[in-house]
Structures are given as structure tokens and as C-alpha cells.
Amino acid sequence: MKLQQEDTVSIMTLSVLIAAYNERETIDEILRKVLREEIVHQVIVVDDGSTDGTRERLSAWTGMDERITVLCHEVNQGKGACIRRALTHSTGRITIIQDADLEYSPSDYEAVIRPIVMGESKVVYGSRVLCADNEYPLDWFRVGSFAVTQMANLLYGLQLTDEPTCYKAFDTEFLRSLPLSATGFELCPEVTAWTQKRGESIVEVPIRYSKRSVEEGKKIRWQDGVFAIWTLLQVRFK
Template sequence: MSNHPASGVNFPGLPATELPWDRVTLSVVIPAYNETATVESLLRRVREVPLKLEVIVVDDGSTDGTRDLLEELEGELIDQLIFHEKNAGKGAALRTGFGRATGDVVVVQDADLEYDPYELPILLEPILSGRADAVYGSRFLGGPHRVLFFWHSVGNRLLTLLSNMFTDLNLTDMETGYKMVRTELLQSLPLSAYRFGIEPELTSRLAQAGARIYELPISYHGRSYAEGKKIGWKDGVSAFWSILRYNISPPRVPKWTPPSTDPWNEPDRIAAGSEGAAEPEIGSGSSDSGSPESRENS
């Protein structure tokens, strides 16, 4: 078996071993709200991923001690730590994190351990190989998953179907928490959702921009409500209205044109790599967490 980071996926004509894994930085945006039970374990698992990482955590007004715990982990596991004084919702936390990302590619990583960070290289490969601008990890394409909540599954599929009708996509899991997007593209999208409406909004904006979207199977380890799951039927109703809102009267979304040369294939990066220039330690990011700008209230 190949020993490259994404050995589970390969594309004809572009062996993954030849991809520039050492020249790309992945910004991992982690929204956190009352996640003391899981956030440290999640961060340690993220840091074990064999990629150059920028870890951005946005605490969305936690009241259970998550904020204090994150402050202790800053510098060791977190590159940028941002606080919302009041809970504003997942969408607001993600928009804050997206705006602070400086890596080449951004991925959303929930803090609850439902999604496995070890699968991040697999999601990154279609972007690195030049075939995708965004990659969704689908819970419905065959990956191992914990068996939970029949009606949640039905609701997710219905929302995905409705979204597909408007966007003319054939996604299987629009509501997935694993969404990975080129940073330049992501930061060009007009996003405004505050809560879980960010999922259909981001999908509609990517479709309106003409982005190339891939789906790959992922594992999923869902939580029960007793274990801390937060999303409920009211969020499903809200997502329904969000799909209508973000597709019926969309703002002007600039059409996306992939760059002629990806940033990780720019001559200066290639030269730096060939000359043995110092690179951020794989799996630890390039932290500037000691600067006052990297910790702020929002």
C-alpha cells in the first residue's frame, strides 16, 4: 500500500505520491460551543494529521469552561484562538474563522469528534490534484458510521434533495460537516448565515460560483443527545427555509475561475522546497499565537 497521506484515493495520471503535500497549508477552522468533553482530544487528533496545518478555533460564547481550556491549549495545539462574547451560532463562528484563514485550503472541523481528522488528507487530494475547488465528505457513500436516528437520516436526505433541485448538483450529503474549499474561492463568497443555515448557504454559493465540487465517502461517529448532540428538528426546519432563501433571491456571486497555477505550484514554493528551505513542522502549523492579533474577542 502507498505511504502517501491519502493512500485511500488515487486519480489516473496523477499518482498521489507525486502531489505537493509538503507545499500546501491546510487551515482547519474549528467552531466550538460548550465542548469541554471532546475539544482537547479533537485538537490532539488534528495535530497528528501528516499535513502542514493552521489550526483556527472560534469559541462561540461557551459557558461550560471550554474557553478556559482553549486558552490553556493555545500555542501548543492552536494557532489562532478567537472568542465570541455571546453565542451567535455555527455560521457566525465559521465566517469568523474563514476570514482569518491564511492557508491555501480551508476545511471545517467540528469539535465533537463526529468526524475523523485522519481523513483530511483524503479530502485534500482532489484539490491538490487540480480536479476540485471544493470537496464534501459524504456520510452516505459507504463509509463506516454509527447507527443512529432514522429521522435525522431521512431529514438530511430530503434537505439534500431540495438543495440539489435548486443548485443542479447531485450531492448525497449537503449537510455534512466536512467541507473543504480553496481559500481564495471561499473568501470570495458572500456568506451571511449565523446558525446551521451556513450549510445550505455555502453549498448554494459554491454552485452559483461554478465551483468544481467533489464528494468522497467518510466515516461518521454521531453522538446521541445525551452525549451532547445539539442539532434538532427545529434546525431542520430552519435549513429548509435557508435553502429557499439562499437560492430564490441570491446575491451576485462572482464566477470562479481556477488559477492557471495553483499556489502550491508557484515557482517560489517549488524552489524553496528544492533548496531545503525551512518548512513549518508537519502537523503543527506555523503558529503566531503569541501575537496579540491571534487572540481576540469578536
Template structure:
């Protein structure tokens, strides 16, 4: 295993990809996840289809496994929500580390080396990719304030110093994330896992990432209502 933190990677990385009607982008995401650096890293790609009615399942099942990459497809019986899909993927994960990867091309798998590097320190257990610390294009700002509000509430309630709580890019040591009882069904997965980590006083490290938001016309599914649910979730778990 490389000792230089800039080139550190786990023996096996599990990548959980929740998916609902993402036929337009899923194939590209899988190609980029397979080829993301470091290229010789072994990876377990777990696509969790959340009741898609398009060709998402067929696209995922058509991707072959190879010597370094194992593709697994989980089919949910119905559309249950992102949180339910992520939890199903986490239960199947076998890697040393687990990363959540959206299926919509908003997050760049080329950021994997930056996300993995902090884990060269055995005391690091969780890393979030921060869009605030990273480069942003102009379309990001229409979603900026909602995420900042959720992050502010998380910091206020838990005494943390996060810059981007709602980020998709969350990386965990597998033993840790599988030890946390999670209940989320929808987009409230993010605030639930953050709340439960902070309640355990587990430090969350952040690294800069790139972000390319899509519009609602292009298929973006999260809305301002999900931000309100996130705040409610953070509050509930703070006092539960």
C-alpha cells in the same frame, strides 16, 4: 509537494473549529487534528469559541503551538451561532485550503488525506465529505432521513448530484471561500455556502468519510427545526 494524489497535501491547511460548550470532547479533537495524517503537514488550527460557559476556552488556550502547528483561539463576545463562528474562523484563515471541523468527535480527522487528495487537481475547488458514501454505524440512521431530505431539495433546486449536503466536512480553496459573501449565523451556514457555490456553477466533489453521531443526551445540538431552516435557506438563495 507530493504529486501522487493519494498523498497530496497543501503547504498550509487551515482548520476552523467552531465550539460551544464542548469541554468533554474539545481536547480530544485538538489532539486528533494535530496528529492527523499527513503528520508533516503545516496546519493553522483556529478554534472559535462561541460564548461557551464551560472550560472550552481554557482547554483550547492550553494547547501549545509547535513547529508545524499554530493554534489560534477566537472568543466571540456572546453565543451567536455556528454560522457566525465559522465565518469568524474563515476570515482568519491563511492556508491554501480551509476545512471545517466540528468539536464533538462525530467526524474523524483521519479522513483528512481523503478529503485533501482531490485538490491535487488544480481544477478542484471544493470537496465535501459524504457520510452516505462512507461507512455508517447503526446510530446514524436516526439522523439519515433529515439529511437526505435537505440534500434532495438542494439537488432539485440547483441541478446538483450531491449525496450529503449537510455534512460538516467541507473543504475549500481559501481564496474561493473568502470571496463568497456569507451571512449565516446558525446551522444554516451549510445550505447557504452550498447554494452560493452552486449558483456560481462551482463543482462540489464528494469523498467517503466515517461518521460517529452522538445523541442529544451526549450534546448533539442540531434538530429537525434546523432541517426546515436549511430547506428555507436553499429556497431563498435559489431565487435571490
């Protein structure tokens, strides 16, 4: 659904945060797709000490579009460290997290941020499960995501269908107010946990998804699922 005219002032300020680690094959295309979205006001990409040429590709983007900021970690630190660093540069009223691969569709941004623009919530998650047409096979990645989602629901009284989704959008000031410290993939559950501790609801909307394989560069591992659950437990009993 297209946003109405009266919404356009607030959506002018959408910042997109991208962590990129060895994503040479997809970084250019995902940036093109993100920048094609008119509602995107700022893109902050953090190269996480890539060794495959991603960093060189990113430097070619500097100056190509005034909306892009490229930051570099000399040493690999993890997705959470990248997103937290990017967040300190975010000037948008709304901030969304984007991976440097092609699993998610930036053309879903409007739908994802709509509940924030409309004042319904400060936090929105795009759910891969709620969209029946998705290429979302029932493999170990999906089972792991399901387990993490159920644990989040159990510990925090939620009814989420897809907690580990990459597409998480926030009122930027709200996200900044959370005491985040995660450096890796456990940033996602840490954000979910603190959102609940602050009493803020999470709205879900359906999004498209096309999974990539490990051969195509998917890097998350079963250990990250265990760490996610551990993070949910830690914050719950803090």
C-alpha cells in the same frame, strides 16, 4: 490513499476551522487528533461564548502548538458566525470545517482535500452516506439530512448524497469570495447554494462517521433542517 510527493507543497497549507460551543468533554481530544495530522498547517478555534469550561480548556492550548489560534465570542452567536470569523484568519490555500466533537475523523483530511490538491475542484464534501461501514443510524437526524440533501439536489441540479456534512473543504480564496451571512447551522446550505450559483462543482468523497447522541452533546435540531431548506430556497431565487 496517501498523497504523492509532488502534492506535498500544496498540502502544506491546510487550515482547519472549528466552532466550539459547550464542548468541554471533547475539545481536547479533537484538537489532539487534528494536530496529529501532518498536513495541518493552522487550526483556528472559535469559542462561541461557552459556559461549561470549554473556553478555559482552550486557553490552556494557547502557546502549546504554534499552529493553534484561539478566538472567543463573549456572547453565543452560532456556528456560522464562528466559521465566518475563523475564515478571516485562514492563511491556508485550502480550508476545511471541523466540529468540536468526535463524530468525524481528521485522518480523513487527506482524502477530502485530494481533489482540490489535484486541481479537480475547488469544493469537496466528505459524504457519510458513501462509506457503508459508518455508524450512521436511520433516525430523524439522518432523515432530516436526507431531506436537506434532496432539496439541494432539486433546486440546484446537484447529485449530492450528503449536503449537511460537516467536512466541507474549499480553495480558501474561493470560499472567501462567497457573500456569506449565515450565523447558525444554515451556513452549510448557504455555502452549497452560492457554490452552485458561481458554477463551481462539488466533488464528494466517502468519510468515516460515528454519530453522537443528544445526551452526548449533539445540538442540531429539526428547526435547523427547516431553516436549511429555507436558506436553499432564498439563495436560489435571489
